[in-house]
Amino acid sequence: MRYPITRSPNYDFKGQSYADTFPNLHRYPATMPPQIGIAILQEFGIHQGTMLDPYCGSGSSFIAGLMCGLKHFAGYDLNPLAVLITRAKYTWLDKRDIAQARQMLKQRVRTYLAHPPANLADIRLHNANYWFAGDVLAALQIIYHALRELPDEAIQTLFLVPFSEILRACSYTRSSEFKLYRLAPKDIASFNVDPVYSYFQKLDWVIAAYESYYLPYLQDIQLQLKLETFRTSKAKYDVVLTSPPYGDSQTTVAYGQFSVFINEWLGISHARQIDKLLMGGKKADELYQDGVLVSPIARIASMSFQRALQVSAFYKDLATSINEVARAITPGGFAIYLVGNRTVKGVQLPTDQFIAEQFERHGFKHCVTYERALSNKVMPNRNSPSNQIGITAPTMSKEYLVVCQKDTADD
Numbered sequence: 001m002r003y004p005i006t007r008s009p010n011y012d013f014k015g016q017s018y019a020d021t022f023p024n025l026h027r028y029p030a031t032m033p034p035q036i037g038i039a040i041l042q043e044f045g046i047h048q049g050t051m052l053d054p055y056c057g058s059g060s061s062f063i064a065g066l067m068c069g070l071k072h073f074a075g076y077d078l079n080p081l082a083v084l085i086t087r088a089k090y091t092w093l094d095k096r097d098i099a100q101a102r103q104m105l106k107q108r109v110r111t112y113l114a115h116p117p118a119n120l121a122d123i124r125l126h127n128a129n130y131w132f133a134g135d136v137l138a139a140l141q142i143i144y145h146a147l148r149e150l151p152d153e154a155i156q157t158l159f160l161v162p163f164s165e166i167l168r169a170c171s172y173t174r175s176s177e178f179k180l181y182r183l184a185p186k187d188i189a190s191f192n193v194d195p196v197y198s199y200f201q202k203l204d205w206v207i208a209a210y211e212s213y214y215l216p217y218l219q220d221i222q223l224q225l226k227l228e229t230f231r232t233s234k235a236k237y238d239v240v241l242t243s244p245p246y247g248d249s250q251t252t253v254a255y256g257q258f259s260v261f262i263n264e265w266l267g268i269s270h271a272r273q274i275d276k277l278l279m280g281g282k283k284a285d286e287l288y289q290d291g292v293l294v295s296p297i298a299r300i301a302s303m304s305f306q307r308a309l310q311v312s313a314f315y316k317d318l319a320t321s322i323n324e325v326a327r328a329i330t331p332g333g334f335a336i337y338l339v340g341n342r343t344v345k346g347v348q349l350p351t352d353q354f355i356a357e358q359f360e361r362h363g364f365k366h367c368v369t370y371e372r373a374l375s376n377k378v379m380p381n382r383n384s385p386s387n388q389i390g391i392t393a394p395t396m397s398k399e400y401l402v403v404c405q406k407d408t409a410d411d
């Protein structure tokens with residue numbers, strides 16, 4: 001092992017969940033509990049500067065930054081749902097405007113339920129009737145129509161968060177899975193939801209969580225969010241705090257599939273292709289044979305060349321991304337990555353070592369790698385759902401928090 005690993009129970013947050021600090025406004029797969037980010041920023045005395053998260057997901061790194069005094073943030077993600085949740089969480093809104101909009105929405109939904117408007121937009125869900133009952137779809141259409149009539153776009157964004165959440169909850173998909181699996185016929189026969197009641201109940205919860213946990217910190221912050229893969233430009237960042245995917249989406253966490261209903265509803269034409277666009281989604285045409293990965297990838301190739309190509313694609317993309325990220329960090333700045341070392345064909349892939357090695361090649365020094373145990377309560381979030389129903393993981397029980405610092409003389 002080239003880069004030493006320090007076992008740190010301080011980072012386990014045993015028995016705690018995400019919600020123990022800042023409840024997420026929307027369920028999202030493989031979230032990083034904000035406690036981890038807060039603790040590592042404090043340990044390295046990072047209290048100012050600009051933070052980048054190149055795989056921001058639902059934006060948990062930014063709350064860690066906010067709690068430590070940072071005010072400038074940039075987030076990138078290819079999943080529209082991720083960008084929607086993050087934008088909703090970190091956009092400042094006036095409480096009175098929220099209350100007024102909620103009232104207006106309630107009234108309009110009531111009116112439209114009695115007299116549906118003639119100009120309802122078409123439902124853009126693929127196979128809608130396979131996943132939803134007809135009356136449920138009609139009610140969802142009315143809620144969405146009324147929501148889109150709200151005058152303020154930022155309020156629409158916040159109000160779309162509970163809409164997305166109930167879209168899944170009102171469908172015939174199993175709520176315990178990240179991927180889409182239809183309920184058994186007997187469960188569909190007894191499936192009974194009230195979309196309007198569910199929506200307003202969820203909306204009230206989201207508003208309360210947003211106002212109590214996020215709003216107090218948002219007044220003077222700047223957040224730049226992009227629905228794209230991070231590429232370096234003129235902008236520079238003092239700290240990168242991120243949790244990249246464990247592997248390609250198709251064999252680890254299917255972020256795209258998890259988000260497909262809301263992404264389609266919002267008119268994202270490539271909603272069903274997102275998992276292929278994420279890191280490692282396109283098959284490599286040669287093995288990744290470099291540094292710490294040479295031996296593990298060769299061992300996987302000896303059992304399945306195709307699988308080794310799939311794994312290679314992911315690390316090739318990760319190396320490209322680190323190249324971009326490294327160039328964007330200011331001299332003396334930090335790269336903090338929370339990663340899992342997943343196992344493929346019985347071979348463990350040393351992603352923590354890979355991250356340190358890559359950053360070192362770009363003029364960084366490895367500061368520390370902490371090993372943390374995933375506690376039961378936190379684990380389901382970070383666990384990789386496999387392709388089989390009900391099977392939630394080739395169980396990952398540890399994560400690694402890798403911290404590297406850019407040379408001060410660099411650039």
Ligand SMILES: C[S@@+](CC[C@H](N)C(=O)[O-])C[C@H]1O[C@@H](n2cnc3c(N)ncnc32)[C@H](O)[C@@H]1O
Nearest residue numbers: 030031032055057058060077078079229278279
């Ligand atoms: C582990 S999740 C991040 C979770 C986040 N820390 C949170 O707490 O919600 C990884 C994220 O990387 C995104 N992602 C994967 N490949 C990407 C790429 N090439 N460009 C941008 N984002 C990508 C996925 O959509 C997913 O949201």
